Amino acid sequence: MPTAVAGPEIERLIQLLARLPGLGPRSARRAALFLIKKREQIMAPLAAAVQTALEKIEICNACGNVDTQNPCTVCRDHNRDPGILVVVADVADLWALERAHAVNARYHVLGGVLSALDGVGPEQLSIAPLLRRVETGELKEVILALGATVDGQTTAHYLADRLHDFDVAISRLAHGVPVGGELDYLDEGTLSAAMKSRRPF
Numbered sequence: 001m002p003t004a005v006a007g008p009e010i011e012r013l014i015q016l017l018a019r020l021p022g023l024g025p026r027s028a029r030r031a032a033l034f035l036i037k038k039r040e041q042i043m044a045p046l047a048a049a050v051q052t053a054l055e056k057i058e059i060c061n062a063c064g065n066v067d068t069q070n071p072c073t074v075c076r077d078h079n080r081d082p083g084i085l086v087v088v089a090d091v092a093d094l095w096a097l098e099r100a101h102a103v104n105a106r107y108h109v110l111g112g113v114l115s116a117l118d119g120v121g122p123e124q125l126s127i128a129p130l131l132r133r134v135e136t137g138e139l140k141e142v143i144l145a146l147g148a149t150v151d152g153q154t155t156a157h158y159l160a161d162r163l164h165d166f167d168v169a170i171s172r173l174a175h176g177v178p179v180g181g182e183l184d185y186l187d188e189g190t191l192s193a194a195m196k197s198r199r200p201f
């Protein structure tokens with residue numbers, strides 16, 4: 001056990017910061033010190049924002065998105081094509097597609113991907129609610145926007161199989177070359193998937 005350099009309140013702050021994604025113990029210590037130095041400008045408003053978000057956060061019953069209202073802002077938006085549903089693994093993917101203005105549709109968050117290694121089966125994911133949404137018959141296309149990882153693709157194949165009997169078009173992302181990406185910076189997997197899904201010019 002390393003010796004504590006500060007009181008338990010500060011040590012607790014560092015320990016909690018160290019649990020954030022991307023922050024290890026060293027960066028958590030730096031972040032804690034930064035907050036302490038900037039306690040009026042950053043720490044107080046951050047604490048208030050965390051408290052407010054904690055009180056207001058809701059998980060959308062329809063799609064699984066995180067928002068402060070339920071149904072969420074995306075589900076309430078009547079300007080979206082009601083016939084297209086984009087299936088994503090995580091809320092982060094939904095937000096990334098929204099930031100990219102990739103599609104004007106609604107979403108369905110699975111809450112992960114199938115993984116034999118991590119013991120994630122279909123019943124651990126929001127698949128039954130997805131099938132219920134497709135069963136309504138209001139959709140004309142389901143886009144499987146899942147990652148180009150082995151688990152992501154396994155999940156896409158599983159879902160394509162389950163959706164096969166419904167009268168709905170199923171599509172998936174092309175694993176293309178990233179916009180602005182030099183070919184020699186790409187990993188081989190991306191490059192070979194890009195080559196396999198090539199289209200006439």
Ligand SMILES: [Zn+2]
Nearest residue numbers: 060063072075
């Ligand atoms: Zn929603």
